[in-house]
Amino acid sequence: MHVLFIINEAAGNGKGKKVWHRLQRHLTIHYEIAFTEYEGHGLEIARRWAHGAQTRKLIVIVGGDGTIHEVVSGVVHNDFMVIGVVRAGSGNDFARYFPIFRNAKQIETYVQSELAGISMDIGMIQFGTMQHELFVNNAGIGFDAYITKYINKSRLKYYLNKIGLGKLSYAAAVVRGLFGFERFDVTVRTNDQEWHFKQAWFVAMSNHPYFGGGMKISPMSKPDDGKIEVTIVHGISRLKLLFIFATVFFEKHTKFKEITFLQSNQFEIILDSDKIDSHTDGNYIGVIEQGMVIHCGVKQNAWKTMTLDK
Known part of the structure; x- marks a missing residue:
């Protein structure tokens, strides 16, 4: 099997570089970088690496969700x-x-075992007649994208990463952004059904449960069921929204009538x-x-993930 490591040294404000250097010291197989x-x-x-491939290849990504988004988007429908x-x-x-690799030995x-990959879905979103975007984890419009834009522009994530609390950057930005965001009205259609939501905070489209650094926003999402789950938070006060965000980590938000x-x-x-605002996989777009009209759908059997247990 051919192995390529794609490394984003800047991921996690430099964490990617440290993780790669630590991993590289223990690798004994042949690989490309x-x-x-x-x-x-x-x-x-x-x-480029996938083009014309006629034998199975393994791409190991050393990076975060943004790098994973890019790499998976580059190999869709390549068996x-x-x-x-x-x-x-x-x-x-x-x-x-x-499933992820935790050390060189697992890789x-x-x-050596040449285990087959498991096929997964990928989400697809298209804005009007614009070119479509893919997403591995989730896409969204509204408050979550507004927060993503703020995080990408600010130094908040950088400083939290410095002290090992980078995963809290989203939650911290939520608190800051609560009082600057303007709610919106939105219509959602699927097949023969239509819903109208007033004073919406966001519409999240999920291919698996997690977003925002560990918030299990869409507990029922599965990346291999041929479906997309849409979560709409609407008609709720700023203070109550802050409370609900705290419950998302424990899956208690599903009980609120303001979440559809x-x-x-x-x-x-x-x-x-x-x-x-809008985003895909935490990348502001x-x-x-x-x-x-935003079209959202799913491509089945679009990419393969390795099969190790987490």
Whole structure:
């Protein structure tokens, strides 16, 4: 089996570099290395390495959710590529659900046994007539994207990573952003059904349960069931929203009437208010205009993950 390590040394504000150096000291198998140097580079590397492959290859990502998003997007529908991950990000939501490598010995055992990968779904979202975006974990419009934009611009994540609390950057940003965010109205359609939500905080589209550094926002989500789960938080005060965010870590938020859960293989989401932010896998992707139709769906058997137990 051919093995490529794609390393984002900047992941986790430098954690990626430290994790790779520690891992590399114990590797004895033959492998290739590629370092990401800019946003989108992981996708380019993965796509180039996967092109024309006729034998099974293992890509091991050393990085966080953003790097995983890029690499998986670069190998969709290529049956010869298997994805493995050594976590090195801040939130590490992928690693909370999918199996990951924890040390060099696990990687080498996997390579020697040549175990087959397990096929997984990938989410797809398209804004109007724009090019579609893929997501491994989740996508969203509203407050979660607003927070993502703030985190990406601020130094908050950097300083929390410095003291080993990077996973709290999302929660800390939530508290700060509560009083600056403007709620919105939204319509959600699937098949022959339609719902209208007033004063929505966010619409989250999930392919697995976790987002925001460990919040289990969508407990019923499974990345291999051919469905996307949509979570809408609506008609709730700022203070109560803060309380609900605290309950998400323990799956208690499912009891609130202001949180609606929907499941289907495709959705249409129409923004009925002014402009709103959007993201995929924690990567801020821009502003959605009022009236724009957002198409969300799922591609089945889109990529393969390795099969070790977590």
